[in-house]
Amino acid sequence: MNYHYPxxxxxxxxxxxxxxxxxxxxxQRLAFFLLAAPEQDACGLGGAIVEARQKIRxxxxxxxxxxxxxxxxxxxxTRDETILCVVEQPKDVVMLENTREFHGRYHVLHGAxxxxxxxxxxxxxxxxxxxxxKEGGIQEVVMATNPSVEGDATVLYLSRLIKPLGIxxxxxxxxxxxxxxLEYADEATLSRAFWGRREL
Amino acid sequence: MNYHYPxxxxxxxxxxxxxxxxxxxxxQRLAFFLLAAPEQDACGLGGAIVEARQKIRxxxxxxxxxxxxxxxxxxxxTRDETILCVVEQPKDVVMLENTREFHGRYHVLHGAxxxxxxxxxxxxxxxxxxxxxKEGGIQEVVMATNPSVEGDATVLYLSRLIKPLGIxxxxxxxxxxxxxxLEYADEATLSRAFWGRREL
Numbered sequence: 133m134n135y136h137y138p139x140x141x142x143x144x145x146x147x148x149x150x151x152x153x154x155x156x157x158x159x160q161r162l163a164f165f166l167l168a169a170p171e172q173d174a175c176g177l178g179g180a181i182v183e184a185r186q187k188i189r190x191x192x193x194x195x196x197x198x199x200x201x202x203x204x205x206x207x208x209x210t211r212d213e214t215i216l217c218v219v220e221q222p223k224d225v226v227m228l229e230n231t232r233e234f235h236g237r238y239h240v241l242h243g244a245x246x247x248x249x250x251x252x253x254x255x256x257x258x259x260x261x262x263x264x265x266k267e268g269g270i271q272e273v274v275m276a277t278n279p280s281v282e283g284d285a286t287v288l289y290l291s292r293l294i295k296p297l298g299i300x301x302x303x304x305x306x307x308x309x310x311x312x313x314l315e316y317a318d319e320a321t322l323s324r325a326f327w328g329r330r331e332l
Numbered sequence: 333m334n335y336h337y338p339x340x341x342x343x344x345x346x347x348x349x350x351x352x353x354x355x356x357x358x359x360q361r362l363a364f365f366l367l368a369a370p371e372q373d374a375c376g377l378g379g380a381i382v383e384a385r386q387k388i389r390x391x392x393x394x395x396x397x398x399x400x401x402x403x404x405x406x407x408x409x410t411r412d413e414t415i416l417c418v419v420e421q422p423k424d425v426v427m428l429e430n431t432r433e434f435h436g437r438y439h440v441l442h443g444a445x446x447x448x449x450x451x452x453x454x455x456x457x458x459x460x461x462x463x464x465x466k467e468g469g470i471q472e473v474v475m476a477t478n479p480s481v482e483g484d485a486t487v488l489y490l491s492r493l494i495k496p497l498g499i500x501x502x503x504x505x506x507x508x509x510x511x512x513x514l515e516y517a518d519e520a521t522l523s524r525a526f527w528g529r530r531e532l
Binding site for chain 2: 135136138139140141143144146147148150151152161162163164165166167169171173174175176177180181182183184185187188197198199200203204205221222223225229
């Protein structure tokens with residue numbers, strides 16, 4: 133009979149192979165890395181995965197990731213409560229926070245309307261969003277979904293629901309990226325940049 | 333103030349960034365994957381890492397990976413005890429076992445002599461190997477180190493130690509890979525293939 137790795141190594145390799153983009157060879161390489169790494173790094177990673185799964189949930193107000201029932205943004209009383217930014221994913225919140233431009237609250241949809249993937253409005257946190265808006269106090273909703281077919285469809289759907297409430301609906305600008313070059317911009321971006329031109 | 337991920341998410345991302353070839357963006361992607369994966373997959377991976385670190389050790393006879401003090405190959409009484417195959421790494425044992433050609437025992441050096449990286453004979457399991465050989469019973473030692481400068485140096489060093497014991501020392505053949513093409517073989521491989529020619 134021929135031998136393979138010990139059972140706990142085979143088990144580890146099988147679990148690593150479930151990660152995206154990790155095949156048998158990469159899984160083996162990662163397993164050997166974890167065996168050779170300092171114990172606190174390897175066991176720390178193992179513990180961090182379990183801890184994250186146990187602790188992280190969606191904020192019951194905005195749907196953002198949180199270790200507690202309400203997230204840090206919703207808890208912060210110094211944030212502007214009159215403006216709400218709607219994003220697709222929790223990572224978009226972090227990207228926007230990094231710009232230090234926005235000081236309002238967020239709402240995370242956890243996706244965008246996509247009939248192709250079978251994602252309708254009911255799979256998103258739109259009910260939660262409408263409930264927040266109907267409670268009053270919010271004067272502007274900034275749509276920061278991705279500039280994709282799905283993101284655009286979601287903006288259209290939401291603006292039809294929100295405008296009758298008398299709330300201003302805006303969308304973040306799409307155009308040539310800072311440091312970009314007209315020569316390398318695609319037509320869709322260029323036409324959006326042209327359409328969104330502003331008077332100086 | 334601007335917000336990032338909740339602490340347990342940041343912690344997970346930081347640990348994932350210690351993996352080889354994983355930068356901030358990949359770590360974030362992996363973290364989101366682990367949060368969205370079925371609980372038994374994510375926590376299973378976490379547990380498998382900790383379990384592997386706690387259980388896996390080197391076989392006290394041959395240096396192979398094992399969940400117990402002696403590995404499965406060393407425990408198997410049906411294996412040929414007169415022939416020993418010397419490899420650099422535990423993964424080489426698995427590669428050779430997969431060929432189903434070799435039915436003897438192994439010895440894992442855990443590296444190769446490399447003055448450039450400061451690895452001398454004393455860092456390898458050469459003491460263990462010589463002790464095994466001096467106990468008698470072994471008639472042939474097959475060198476299956478990599479065909480690199482370090483692998484070649486290790487073979488030379490070991491054969492000088494082993495030959496005086498009256499034990500036959502052989503080396504696995506290097507040449508054109510099966511399915512390979514002479515046109516694409518490098519000169520070193522081709523010259524080894526020519527040098528290792530056999531009468532038909």
